[in-house]
Amino acid sequence: MEREQLIRTMESILGTEGVVHEREQLRSYECDGLMNYRVVPDLVVLPESAEHVQQIIRVCYEEGIPFVARGSGTGLSGGALPVQSGVLIVLSRMRKILEVDIPNQRIVVEPGVINIWVSQEVADEGYYYAPDPASQVVSSIGGNLAENSGGVHCLKYGFTTNHVMGAEVVLADGSVVHIGGGKAPDAPGYELLGAFVGSEGTLGIATKITLRLLRVPEAVRTLLAAFEDTEEAGGAVSGIIGGGIVPAAIEMMDALCIEAVETAVHPGFPQAGAILIVELDGPEAEVADQFDRVIKVCEENNASEIKVAEDDAERALFWKGRKAAFAAMGRIANDYYVQDAVVPRTELGAVLKRISELGEEYGMRIANVFHAGDGNLHPLVLYDNDNPGEAEQAEELAADIVFACLDHGGSLTGEHGIGVDKKKFMPKMFTDDDMNTMQLLRCAFDPHGLCNPGKIFPTPRLCGERPGPFHMHPIQRAGLAENF
Amino acid sequence: MDTSTKNVSLEDLQKIVGEEHAREATEEDVVDGVAPSFVAEPGSTEEISELMKLASEEGLVAAPRGSGTKMDLGNPPRDLDLIVSTARMNEIIEHTPGDQVVRTQAGLKLQDLQEQLASADQMLGIDPPETRAGATVGGIVAANSSGPRRYSYGTVRDLIIGITVVLPDGTIAKAGGKVVKNVAGYDLSKLFTGSLGTLGVIATCNFRLHPKPEAARTVAVELGDTLSAGQAAQAIVHAQLVPSAVELHWSEEQKLLSILIEGIPPGVEAQAETASYLLKGFGEVRTLSDEEVEDLGPLDPPGVGDEEVAIQVSAPPAELTGVLDSVLGATERRGVTPRITGHAGVGTTYVALSGGDEEARVQVVEELREIWVRRGGSVVVRKAPPSTKSRLEAWGPVGDYLGLLRRVKDKFDPGGNLNPGRFVGGI
Numbered sequence: 001m002e003r004e005q006l007i008r009t010m011e012s013i014l015g016t017e018g019v020v021h022e023r024e025q026l027r028s029y030e031c032d033g034l035m036n037y038r039v040v041p042d043l044v045v046l047p048e049s050a051e052h053v054q055q056i057i058r059v060c061y062e063e064g065i066p067f068v069a070r071g072s073g074t075g076l077s078g079g080a081l082p083v084q085s086g087v088l089i090v091l092s093r094m095r096k097i098l099e100v101d102i103p104n105q106r107i108v109v110e111p112g113v114i115n116i117w118v119s120q121e122v123a124d125e126g127y128y129y130a131p132d133p134a135s136q137v138v139s140s141i142g143g144n145l146a147e148n149s150g151g152v153h154c155l156k157y158g159f160t161t162n163h164v165m166g167a168e169v170v171l172a173d174g175s176v177v178h179i180g181g182g183k184a185p186d187a188p189g190y191e192l193l194g195a196f197v198g199s200e201g202t203l204g205i206a207t208k209i210t211l212r213l214l215r216v217p218e219a220v221r222t223l224l225a226a227f228e229d230t231e232e233a234g235g236a237v238s239g240i241i242g243g244g245i246v247p248a249a250i251e252m253m254d255a256l257c258i259e260a261v262e263t264a265v266h267p268g269f270p271q272a273g274a275i276l277i278v279e280l281d282g283p284e285a286e287v288a289d290q291f292d293r294v295i296k297v298c299e300e301n302n303a304s305e306i307k308v309a310e311d312d313a314e315r316a317l318f319w320k321g322r323k324a325a326f327a328a329m330g331r332i333a334n335d336y337y338v339q340d341a342v343v344p345r346t347e348l349g350a351v352l353k354r355i356s357e358l359g360e361e362y363g364m365r366i367a368n369v370f371h372a373g374d375g376n377l378h379p380l381v382l383y384d385n386d387n388p389g390e391a392e393q394a395e396e397l398a399a400d401i402v403f404a405c406l407d408h409g410g411s412l413t414g415e416h417g418i419g420v421d422k423k424k425f426m427p428k429m430f431t432d433d434d435m436n437t438m439q440l441l442r443c444a445f446d447p448h449g450l451c452n453p454g455k456i457f458p459t460p461r462l463c464g465e466r467p468g469p470f471h472m473h474p475i476q477r478a479g480l481a482e483n484f
Numbered sequence: 485m486d487t488s489t490k491n492v493s494l495e496d497l498q499k500i501v502g503e504e505h506a507r508e509a510t511e512e513d514v515v516d517g518v519a520p521s522f523v524a525e526p527g528s529t530e531e532i533s534e535l536m537k538l539a540s541e542e543g544l545v546a547a548p549r550g551s552g553t554k555m556d557l558g559n560p561p562r563d564l565d566l567i568v569s570t571a572r573m574n575e576i577i578e579h580t581p582g583d584q585v586v587r588t589q590a591g592l593k594l595q596d597l598q599e600q601l602a603s604a605d606q607m608l609g610i611d612p613p614e615t616r617a618g619a620t621v622g623g624i625v626a627a628n629s630s631g632p633r634r635y636s637y638g639t640v641r642d643l644i645i646g647i648t649v650v651l652p653d654g655t656i657a658k659a660g661g662k663v664v665k666n667v668a669g670y671d672l673s674k675l676f677t678g679s680l681g682t683l684g685v686i687a688t689c690n691f692r693l694h695p696k697p698e699a700a701r702t703v704a705v706e707l708g709d710t711l712s713a714g715q716a717a718q719a720i721v722h723a724q725l726v727p728s729a730v731e732l733h734w735s736e737e738q739k740l741l742s743i744l745i746e747g748i749p750p751g752v753e754a755q756a757e758t759a760s761y762l763l764k765g766f767g768e769v770r771t772l773s774d775e776e777v778e779d780l781g782p783l784d785p786p787g788v789g790d791e792e793v794a795i796q797v798s799a800p801p802a803e804l805t806g807v808l809d810s811v812l813g814a815t816e817r818r819g820v821t822p823r824i825t826g827h828a829g830v831g832t833t834y835v836a837l838s839g840g841d842e843e844a845r846v847q848v849v850e851e852l853r854e855i856w857v858r859r860g861g862s863v864v865v866r867k868a869p870p871s872t873k874s875r876l877e878a879w880g881p882v883g884d885y886l887g888l889l890r891r892v893k894d895k896f897d898p899g900g901n902l903n904p905g906r907f908v909g910g911i
Binding site: 161175187189194195216238283284410434435442 | 584628641651656657658662663668669674678694696724725747748754755798800831856860861864882884885887888889891892895896907
């Protein structure tokens with residue numbers, strides 16, 4: 001189908017206001033939160049309903065046009081990077097909260113609904129939605145689903161995958177399936193929902209999502225503890241976890257990060273080599289007792305200062321400082337590269353040491369902010385784009401950090417996803433057999449590879465389908481894939 | 485279904501796993517009336533791979549088995565030649581207490597694992613009833629078995645963080661890893677959870693662990709009717725309590741809702757007090773002794789009697805009263821006696837049907853399906869005599885995703901060599 005004809009077809013479905021095709025306007029969709037990859041999509045469509053999504057995908061399927069879903073575009077691995085000659089399906093006009101079911105502790109939303117709206121919607125009832133990625137004021141539930149977003153409280157409460165109970169999904173051929181029980185548990189069949197969440201938009205587009213709501217805890221207590229260095233702070237983390245406490249969150253920031261955050265949002269963080277923010281929540285009596293234990297552990301690990309949040313306002317300030325960490329880097333460096341990797345908790349000390357060595361080897365500054373409780377590191381490599389070659393060097397250093405994490409038994413990514421950014425590293429963590437097996441799942445969902453192609457896997461595979469509507473696959477034609 | 489020549493001898497299998505680890509099948513190995521020819525006990529992932537390669541090349545139909553505690557689950561297999569037993573693969577591969585992660589071989593018995601973990605004051609947060617019968621971690625993952633604590637810890641799909649599987653063609657593949665937080669690649673651990681041995685043989689599993697609670701107490705309320713059962717459960721789940729389990733026990737002799745509270749001593753005490761206060765309005769409240777808790781189960785699952793039909797009704801948790809009324813109504817009208825237990829906070833209710841004739845029991849299941857499938861739930865037959873199974877599909881109708889289930893099966897097991905017929909929709 002010619003582009004002009006495609007535009008007219010999409011306009012007949014969505015109206016002229018639902019289709020973006022002017023060059024200049026298309027440019028605003030050329031990347032997501034990861035800005036070093038850019039592709040201008042051929043066409044952007046803005047559906048308002050599940051039926052729209054289905055109609056759009058049917059056209060794509062019949063014409064063999066690849067498509068990519070995008071929520072708020074805050075992803076950090078290029079998961080919503082458009083594909084050339086493809087359609088970008090932007091779900092930000094699907095923002096309805098469809099149903100609140102407090103008796104069953106469920107809420108049903110459209111994919112464009114912003115994460116924080118969910119908790120706001122049910123706050124008066126004493127409920128909230130647990131996954132809270134730092135982007136929660138802008139990121140969408142559909143995007144969270146695609147990336148299996150985490151957040152600072154996932155140590156205790158789990159990730160998006162533990163809170164999504166059902167989804168209506170439009171598959172790559174335009175058919176609609178309802179997976180997961182939604183309100184009832186244990187739907188018979190394979191755990192398709194568990195496989196779908198975190199599949200980075202490659203298995204279909206969720207158009208209706210059922211989430212689990214949690215009761216707001218009776219008590220929440222938060223402290224901030226300062227240490228001479230990350231090693232001592234790490235000792236405190238081990239002491240807390242080893243003591244049988246599962247905090248709602250334990251976050252660590254190093255000196256460079258503290259400096260940046262203090263300059264940017266003035267949360268009143270002490271000057272220190274490292275700080276921990278520890279939050280406990282639950283029944284009052286339990287929290288009170290465990291909070292005392294946490295303070296004791298921090299003292300035993302030579303905390304130079306312990307600040308207990310006296311009220312909600314002070315707690316909010318601590319978290320404001322933590323959640324502003326990425327953005328605050330702009331205060332101490334022109335540019336920075338965000339890394340996301342995981343190590344087993346007991347390897348944290350060794351890996352931090354290695355990161356600091358790598359910084360010295362490269363002669364670059366690295367700020368560390370991370371979810372210490374689950375070993376999820378976010379080293380920020382600082383550089384200046386005006387100095388030729390520094391951006392490439394920062395990227396190389398960030399890659400070496402990930403390799404160090406893998407050497408210590410970790411993972412390529414804890415929450416930002418593989419996307420386009422890390423697909424080249426997948427073979428360092430998985431064998432060809434591992435990846436081919438994963439792609440069997442993709443072949444079951446999307447045999448023609450139309451749904452967000454070119455993400456996650458370094459070598460896309462075709463699925464050995466009998467020639468159907470397509471005689472030659474567009475990806476194959478471009479020499480980008482081989483037959484499976 | 486014998487479409488290929490099955491030229492496999494016992495010696496061929498022994499060549500792979502060793503002479504003493506392959507044998508002719510016996511009466512004990514029969515699955516729902518279908519008799520296999522051989523049983524092989526591989527000692528490693530590589531040996532599973534060799535076995536599967538041979539099986540797929542020769543057209544042997546295989547069924548994985550751990551301790552065999554759930555071989556009644558699902559429809560009778562369409563065909564069966566070889567049982568692949570993970571019994572010898574019973575080791576903990578790695579346990580670093582500081583990471584709160586364990587890697588195990590699939591044939592490890594859950595109770596052995598829990599015993600080992602207890603020495604580090606840790607546990608895997610699952611407690612399916614067949615644990616006591618020796619269920620293995622691989623079997624529990626394959627059947628997505630759960631117990632009372634799923635109310636707070638989730639099911640095994642929420643706790644598994646990595647897996648190694650062997651596909652029917654012998655391919656060894658892994659997914660996930662040994663860190664709790666990890667989004668690299670597709671989450672095949674979850675796909676294989678509950679797949680009932682129809683996609684591949686689970687060889688190893690990695691799990692996240694939790695600290696073992698220091699103290700526990702069970703508070704229970706005597707229930708007068710089904711309405712108070714539903715209301716009492718709602719009162720607990722909407723409170724700011726964090727119980728480990730909210731369980732229903734309902735039979736002629738006793739009708740109880742029990743609340744398991746775990747944690748540190750002061751927390752347990754305070755929460756038990758709050759729970760008692762909340763439950764007072766529904767009937768007499770008391771703290772159960774350890775022996776009473778033990779007797780109540782659910783470690784003795786419904787459906788252990790040979791004549792019984794055991795079903796699981798899944799429904800939105802707020803509909804507990806409706807579930808109980810429907811079960812009591814359907815059984816009473818047909819002279820069938822129900823024994824009911826359930827994870828009341830979650831929405832799963834287990835019913836053992838005894839008495840009445842087979843026709844009556846089949847009708848009860850059909851009536852409940854008619855009601856609960858329409859309301860977004862399901863009614864699964866977990867155990868039944870072969871004659872009943874021939875009249876009742878085990879899983880019941882599923883929704884618009886059946887075609888997708890079939891495509892997944894076709895991709896992973898194109899030759900249909902693994903457990904054909906037992907799963908949803910005859911998969």
